[in-house]
Amino acid sequence: DTEVTQTPKHLVMGMTNKKSLKCEQHMGHRAMYWYKQKAKKPPELMFVYSYEKLSINESVPSRFSPECPNSSLLNLHLHALQPEDSALYLCASSPGGPTSGRGTQYFGPGTRLTVL
Amino acid sequence: AQSVAQPEDQVNVAEGNPLTVKCTYSVSGNPYLFWYVQYPNRGLQFLLKYITGDNLVKGSYGFEAEFNKSQTSFHLKKPSALVSDSALYFCAVRAIYNQGGKLIFGQGTELSVKP
Numbered sequence: 001d002t003e004v005t006q007t008p009k010h011l012v013m014g015m016t017n018k019k020s021l022k023c024e025q026h027m028g029h030r031a032m033y034w035y036k037q038k039a040k041k042p043p044e045l046m047f048v049y050s051y052e053k054l055s056i057n058e059s060v061p062s063r064f065s066p067e068c069p070n071s072s073l074l075n076l077h078l079h080a081l082q083p084e085d086s087a088l089y090l091c092a093s094s095p096g097g098p099t100s101g102r103g104t105q106y107f108g109p110g111t112r113l114t115v116l
Numbered sequence: 117a118q119s120v121a122q123p124e125d126q127v128n129v130a131e132g133n134p135l136t137v138k139c140t141y142s143v144s145g146n147p148y149l150f151w152y153v154q155y156p157n158r159g160l161q162f163l164l165k166y167i168t169g170d171n172l173v174k175g176s177y178g179f180e181a182e183f184n185k186s187q188t189s190f191h192l193k194k195p196s197a198l199v200s201d202s203a204l205y206f207c208a209v210r211a212i213y214n215q216g217g218k219l220i221f222g223q224g225t226e227l228s229v230k231p
Contacts, residue, residue: 031217033217042206042223043160043221090160092160103210103217105150105162105217106162107159107160107161109158110158
């Protein structure tokens with residue numbers, strides 16, 4: 001089973017709101033990723049967690065705050081977002097850590113975020 | 117610097133005809149190469165990958181891709197296109213020793229298969 005789940009599917013929030021996105025995988029993968037994707041563009045990497053530690057932050061603004069409570073869960077906390085942050089947010093996971101030769105990333109269905 | 121190029125923004129094919137979606141890459145060392153497909157309002161779905169071994173890689177839904185090291189290409193192919201293959205296709209590369217497992221994506225190719 002190569003399933004990554006994400007909740008919620010859709011989220012609408014105001015610029016002063018605080019919300020969180022959730023991602024879960026039960027494949028025993030040790031690397032998890034957050035991506036942002038605009039319509040018909042490639043995904044842009046935001047964060048990478050390897051063995052529950054943040055290993056990459058692609059200079060993402062502090063209004064996005066990732067959290068990895070355990071090896072199966074990944075959260076993205078959102079605060080004071082801007083309308084240009086509206087996008088599809090994708091979570092992915094890969095086995096054996098990100099530098100493993102078996103590093104196929106499997107993606108979740110995404111959360112469609114709209115910031116008003 | 118690593119990069120991936122998908123030279124065609126859009127590919128149009130008639131149902132039943134063969135399809136090719138092109139991808140070329142630039143990376144230091146030996147690459148890991150991937151193809152993903154994205155249907156509207158969905159996440160990326162893994163199709164196939166090249167790590168090592170046979171240059172012809174077979175994947176999901178009848179897709180295959182040919183790794184050509186001399187031409188630094190990894191074109192996606194299917195012998196007979198289906199209308200349901202219409203989607204956005206992304207090629208991606210990751211250098212074997214790249215820290216962090218970062219994937220470098222191409223800009224995407226929109227495939228349209230008409231009946």
